[in-house]
Amino acid sequence: MKILLSLILGVFCMAGFQASAAVNDGMIVRIAKIEVEPNSLDEYLVFLKENGEASLEKEKGVISLFAMQDKEKPNLISIVEIYKDQETYQQHIKTAHFQKYKTGTIKMVKKLELIDMDAVDPTVIGKIFVKAE
Structure with missing residues (x-):
């Protein structure tokens, strides 16, 4: 989990992401709720x-894949997914690492x-994650 958080922090810091422009361009924000066996x-x-x-390292438009586990039921996973736009998301779901x-x-x-x-x-x-440093 710390590795994932570090990667997300790096993406935010290095990209200098301007959110308002991205939202106007169709940024996708989603919460994925997953129940795992x-x-x-x-x-x-x-x-x-x-x-x-792999997504955060290789895909410029993947801004966040912040995964979390429920404290009482660790098989319940929530992921905050943020993509630059619909095209980025469509490319993401076709990548080898996502398909794997x-x-x-x-x-x-x-x-x-x-x-959504x-x-x-x-x-x-x-x-968002600047204070986590």
Whole structure:
């Protein structure tokens, strides 16, 4: 989890991302809620971390794949996904690392819910993880 957070911090710091412009260009903000089969959790997390790291390192328009586990039910995963635009998202789901994640975890996932969101204050995006340093 610390590696993923570090990668997200790096993306925000290096990119100098201007959120208001990205929102006007169709930025995608989504929360993915995933229920993983408890017996498959450790293996699932390996796939999840590999995909997150590869996506943030290799895909410029993937801004956030911030994965979290429920403290009481660790097989419940939530991911804050932020993509520069729809084109970036479509390219992301075609990458080898995403396809490896998707096909490798398909039998591990009991439930998947994708919730599309709108940013209340899109100008805050560049400051989100700065305080975590």
